[in-house]
Amino acid sequence: MPGEVGIWVFILGDMVIFGLFFIVFVYYRGLDLELYLQSQATLNQNYGAINTLFLLASSWFVAMAVDDMRSKTTRLAPRFLVLAMLCGLGFTVVKIIEYREKFMAGITLTTNDFYMYYYIFTGLHFLHVLIGMGVLVFLWLKARAAVQRKGDLPIGDSEKGMMLIESGASYWHMVDLLWIVLFPLLYLMK
Amino acid sequence: MNIKAQLFCAWCGVAFLILFSIGWWFIAGYIPPMSPALSANEVAAFYQQNTGLIRLGMVITMFSAALSAPWVAVIAVQLKRIEGEFPALAYALLVAGAVGVVVLVVPPMVWTTAAFRPERDPELIMLLNDFAWLFFVMTFSPFFIQNLVIGLAVFGDKSETPVFPRWVAYFNIWVAILLIPGGLITFFKTGPFAWDGILAFWLPFAVFFGWFVVMFPLLLKAIKQQDLSSESQ
Numbered sequence: 111m112p113g114e115v116g117i118w119v120f121i122l123g124d125m126v127i128f129g130l131f132f133i134v135f136v137y138y139r140g141l142d143l144e145l146y147l148q149s150q151a152t153l154n155q156n157y158g159a160i161n162t163l164f165l166l167a168s169s170w171f172v173a174m175a176v177d178d179m180r181s182k183t184t185r186l187a188p189r190f191l192v193l194a195m196l197c198g199l200g201f202t203v204v205k206i207i208e209y210r211e212k213f214m215a216g217i218t219l220t221t222n223d224f225y226m227y228y229y230i231f232t233g234l235h236f237l238h239v240l241i242g243m244g245v246l247v248f249l250w251l252k253a254r255a256a257v258q259r260k261g262d263l264p265i266g267d268s269e270k271g272m273m274l275i276e277s278g279a280s281y282w283h284m285v286d287l288l289w290i291v292l293f294p295l296l297y298l299m300k
Numbered sequence: 301m302n303i304k305a306q307l308f309c310a311w312c313g314v315a316f317l318i319l320f321s322i323g324w325w326f327i328a329g330y331i332p333p334m335s336p337a338l339s340a341n342e343v344a345a346f347y348q349q350n351t352g353l354i355r356l357g358m359v360i361t362m363f364s365a366a367l368s369a370p371w372v373a374v375i376a377v378q379l380k381r382i383e384g385e386f387p388a389l390a391y392a393l394l395v396a397g398a399v400g401v402v403v404l405v406v407p408p409m410v411w412t413t414a415a416f417r418p419e420r421d422p423e424l425i426m427l428l429n430d431f432a433w434l435f436f437v438m439t440f441s442p443f444f445i446q447n448l449v450i451g452l453a454v455f456g457d458k459s460e461t462p463v464f465p466r467w468v469a470y471f472n473i474w475v476a477i478l479l480i481p482g483g484l485i486t487f488f489k490t491g492p493f494a495w496d497g498i499l500a501f502w503l504p505f506a507v508f509f510g511w512f513v514v515m516f517p518l519l520l521k522a523i524k525q526q527d528l529s530s531e532s533q
Contacts (some may be wrong), residue, residue: 116467120474124477134498226487230484230493
């Protein structure tokens with residue numbers, strides 16, 4: 111398993127919670143389907159789709175970076191990580207535009223139940239993205255240092271260093287995975 | 301070496317959980333939480349029918365709250381072992397824990413104020429009831445910081461024989477994040493994010509309880525490890 115044990119405690123714990131969120135959502139949705147479908151129709155699916163692409167691409171860049179760092183001849187990892195961060199930044203910008211549009215249209219957390227879930231779930235996910243951007247910066251610093259040392263990972267012995275890098279990458283993949291469930295659940299499910 | 305004092309502090313955490321549950325849960329009957337959507341008369345009726353039990357329960361709950369102070373203190377002592385001479389995170393934990401005691405003491409005092417004159421205007425009883433519940437469920441910030449600094453300190457443990465295993469860092473940060481939904485209760489009277497809701501109340505409540513259960517044996521182990529390493533020196 112990539113990364114250290116602890117990151118999997120966190121990832122599985124987090125996924126259990128989001129899983130619980132999704133069950134609650136689907137349950138209450140079933141009680142008032144019409145309202146949920148009406149509200150869902152006002153969401154901008156394009157924003158959701160663009161953000162899905164951003165996160166998928168970002169995950170791919172991170173995977174490439176990790177692969178490059180495993181090879182012991184690390185060269186391209188920092189560039190892949192910059193691309194991954196740009197995708198994360200793209201996600202952030204689109205999300206802010208989307209929230210702004212909703213606010214301007216007078217739609218808030220308390221408008222109805224659907225929007226309550228929309229804001230809270232995407233908001234918590236957004237918080238994960240922001241933390242993840244910090245993680246990517248950390249990975250980028252490590253990768254850059256590795257390139258400067260001609261492939262030697264900078265933290266302790268290289269096995270331990272690789273462990274940290276894989277942990278960070280695993281977290282980022284989880285952020286991606288959560289969105290891949292969140293997107294159809296909020297924007298698409300009929 | 302003050303191992304006995306540390307063990308005493310750790311057991312205070314267990315005493316806190318037990319006494320708090322007895323007072324708040326089994327005697328006063330605040331679990332399951334009443335709905336924030338109840339009318340003033342319904343809220344007042346709860347206080348009129350359970351006056352004596354609420355008063356007794358709140359004495360115990362109020363007392364139990366301060367038992368969390370030694371518990372937080374002994375965790376801070378163990379964090380100090382990690383941090384060494386300048387234990388900023390351990391101090392942050394102490395300050396947050398002290399505020400945490402206030403957050404646990406004030407709501408029982410407000411609940412008992414409501415039960416002090418249950419014949420008064422139901423609107424006023426509802427006001428006190430609202431205040432106590434909001435204060436109790438929504439104030440996640442000191443507990444959030446508590447768990448966060450524990451997580452950060454454990455991450456920083458570079459020793460050969462770490463005080464806590466590394467996964468404890470991730471666990472504490474996970475707990476910190478899970479306490480956040482409590483902050484949403486100000487927006488809702490019904491549903492999962494109301495103060496009786498599954499995501500704003502039951503989940504953080506269960507996690508906060510679980511945190512004690514997970515940390516207690518780890519804490520005992522850390523204290524014993526400290527004892528052994530000081531003997532061998």
